[in-house]
Amino acid sequence: MAISKTIKEKTNMTEMKVGYSYLAEQFADPEAILNRIKQLLKKGDFTLGNAVEEFEKGFAQLHKVRFAIGVNSGTDALFLALKALGIGSGDEVISAPNSFIATTGAIVMSGAKPVFVDANDEYLLDPNLIEKAITPKTKAIMPVHLTGNAADMEKILAIAKKHNLRVVEDAAQAVSAAIDGKPVGGFGDAAGFSLHPLKNLNVWGDGGMITTNSEDLARSLRLLRNHGLKTRDEIQIFGINSRLDTLQAIVGNHILNELKPITEARIRNAAIYDKAFSKLSQFIKIPPRKPNVRQVYHTYVIQVQDRDKLHKYLLDNGVDTKIHYPIPIHLQEAAKHLGYKKGAFPVTEKQTDEILTLPVHQAVTQEKIAYVIECVEKFYKP
């Protein structure tokens, strides 16, 4: 079959590599960050130093919320948000089976039981299925702004209000995403963000942020992330050590200044893909794009025919693609005790077999985008 040959063999195209990671390009000139780290070495305020407060202020401003609290990771952000809301053993939290495992991991580690609700055609928690999953034990809903698209917060908040549930947004993939101009992170009681190297606002290791508009929650969260220390020697509540490192906050402050062009490049790249792939609609399904939502494209995920073959074909042609995620959470070994069987979430399971993530990040040049599109076109129309 023609598709077993690479484009290079067939057309003498020069070798092109489209990487999934952009870190080498992004940090090719690290002098500005390194200079600030040198100043940190002189001062030595490695834990909860000035840069952390500066970053928390900038992050809160970006998401139009009153408070942002820096923590160790996005996973800790979600876990501590649940803890601060008093959610734990005996409680149920409604969330998505199609997410990075940390969403469910945070719920389980809080002591609560995760209860899943299927996805809609945007890969987001289907609000029409939430009420059926509510029991007397339900305490919270944790929607995931997957791919950098915003979950349907209007409907989710209405359900939460009606049933007196808390809402924690998993915004790990959605820095600066917005609905009708209002950024994610301020819709629920609290939200968790990730600063992982492959997230849109990234640092040099692990980091996370919690946003909230509640002064009480913010106070609890600052205690929880720092052993519950009220003063150097007095402990108000028991907590853990989950501080955002000053060093990572320095990197975060730097990237905060570059976030606009980073996000705009991702949005522009996604629009180019959308336009090209809309002409291949018999093979490719693009999720609906809502004009009032600012999607920030942490990932660009489409549903494609012959997914595994296309995946391999693109890899063979130098285009690094991924699957987010190849095993839905309810079918993971770790989730066995929850008792879900194959077929429990048909939309998620069908998507799992068809989804493919193409590189959409800021280091994907126009030339590379055109190459990826050409590869996909040649696969379906050799």
Ligand SMILES: *Cc1c(COP(=O)(O)O)cnc(C)c1O
């Ligand atoms: C990355 C991610 C997390 C966890 O963030 P870490 O910083 O890696 O701990 C949680 N939820 C989702 C949806 C993520 O993509």
